[in-house]
Amino acid sequence: MTTLIDVAKVAGVSRATVSLVCRGSSLVAEKTRLKVERAMVEVGYVYNRSAANLRSSLTNTVGLIIPDIANPIYSDLLTGVEDVLNPLGKAVFIADTNESQERQSHFLQRMLEMRVDGLIVSMVAGTKSAALTQYIHIGVPVIQVLRMIEDAPFDYAGINNRLGARRATEHLLDLGHRHIGFVGSATSPSVNQVRYLGFCDAVRSRNLSAESMPVITCKHSFAAAAVATKQIVSVPAPPTGLVCYNDLIAFGATLGLYELGLVPGQDISLIGFDDIEAAENWRPPLTTMSIEARQIGRHAGTLLTNRMKNIDLPICSMVSEAILKKRDTTAPPKTKAQ
């Protein structure tokens, strides 16, 4: 495998000049640059990042640690992070922890070993801030995204889950629903709890009793959500609308309703959360609260960029609001007469 020296020899310049060309420096004269670039092609030169990383203080590498790559919000998030960081020449390395503490600490360690310039993390539920002491100690910037762990002195990009869930519920209330259920998920208990609080906020703001609203929590799968929904709906006085923890749960709920011969948006209203790509393509198109995950990814990228420039900045949070995407699964409740 060829090195800078080989290129330098062929181009008739020094190693240092070739190195400058590699990095696109403006110091080198146009004529020389062309000469060097031709030589690089001629000898089949491949840049050696390990060598570069060893010497220089920056690796132009950023770690992204997320709990479940199969969840579309995280692929959107990734896209947003790349939107900001790729143009700056940073490569984003993804690690999927699968909600496992063990995998998470393994990846945290590995990324430290490869000397990432920064880290964006959505920590596994229950992670202690201590898991990140190495990073703090060494002074590598860490940004939290979507999920937040307690007492961790890091920037944060995410959404206001409580307010979002409140707005979702208010949407149903505004349509005239007075008996509304909440279908929760067990993936991230803390997020689920906060969204439930938002649900209660909305209900109470209309002088209704939150305690009288049916609530059910299920595992994070279509089947579990379908079963839970059938259960919550198969009672003497069923709710006329359901607020779902997220879109995936709402999809499961749809399937449950279909199984009972009910049509979402006609017989029972349904609202999701996240607005993943499939929501719009769902049948009927799903009303949901958009968190604009890609935008949140961009925020995280920006926060990281700022902190990499200046590690001493005061801690900063970018908490955006979920926005209502009114589609076809919500409508006024059926009146008794119908």
Place this chain on the structure above:
Amino acid sequence: MTTLIDVAKVAGVSRATVSLVCRGSSLVAEKTRLKVERAMVEVGYVYNRSAANLRSSLTNTVGLIIPDIANPIYSDLLTGVEDVLNPLGKAVFIADTNESQERQSHFLQRMLEMRVDGLIVSMVAGTKSAALTQYIHIGVPVIQVLRMIEDAPFDYAGINNRLGARRATEHLLDLGHRHIGFVGSATSPSVNQVRYLGFCDAVRSRNLSAESMPVITCKHSFAAAAVATKQIVSVPAPPTGLVCYNDLIAFGATLGLYELGLVPGQDISLIGFDDIEAAENWRPPLTTMSIEARQIGRHAGTLLTNRMKNIDLPICSMVSEAILKKRDTTAPPKTKAQ
């Protein structure tokens, strides 16, 4: 940041010994190992992979290039690859090309620059074998997975799509269906074409005319599949069963049927392909051809391991068969009498 030298000083041994401890060498005595490990903790040592990679011939790093991380079959695939490679101490770096040639060549280059020990790729549709000449030239093992490009002299792990689609269709034929539709997808035209050929194989093997079976190809979304399905079914003599390109298309088809007030598995039979996790959790649970993506990932990992040991092995393909998962969306066709 501390180095081997700092650790060596504190432990009272040489740099070389510390290095051996890092790599878990059996050469170093138990007593010394403990002494060194204590010293590592004391000085807060963090291994520097760039330095190691520069000197040693192996980086213990493997690249995985896939077209769409949001597609569950690829996260299953990743899991399978890790099953094999993580125990060997190899880290798997994922890159999502998003079906973009440009992103793909960017990642191929970057992984070359980081000197991966090997590469597992599912190439963007239409990629030429030339995209990989650098790897061939340099002698880095490349394994193809799921998708295959022409004339590329690489090992391959995947499934027999043609036979799988044939078996899917035969399942419907065995149940008594004689008028069966094919709902294709435009994501990967080559795979779609091969699955369609399998469909034809089955139909013809029963002395039916493949040309008389309704075929429709749609974009790869729930909505598109729902629309396509409604279209294919809303004719005077609709098919009694549908073979879908994959599970996602089958999901969309389900939604289309529900919209028409039809129940999958009762009014119309439906079979998918892939057996992603959601298939079993679908309502009704989806009959599908399982490709066991995780197992394919393991195959790819094994092929890579073998080739890393010996680059001169003859080219090897591991083509597995999709297996029928009979669930609730397929049943004998409704007779006219019913």
Place this chain on the structure above:
DNA sequence: ATCTAATTTTAGATCGATCTAATTGTAGAA
């Protein structure tokens, strides 16, 4: 032609590990 300032190029040290080959220590056999 000479000097100054700006531009472009370069030599040599350096990053932090691993590798090779040689050295030291230790146990058992003669």
Place this chain on the structure above:
DNA sequence: TTCTACAATTAGATCGATCTAAAATTAGAT
């Protein structure tokens, strides 16, 4: 005691880039 294996440790060179500070070149002004 001396020799032979074998186990454990190490010095010094090395990987291929970047950095620093100095040198060479060029352009512009006098």
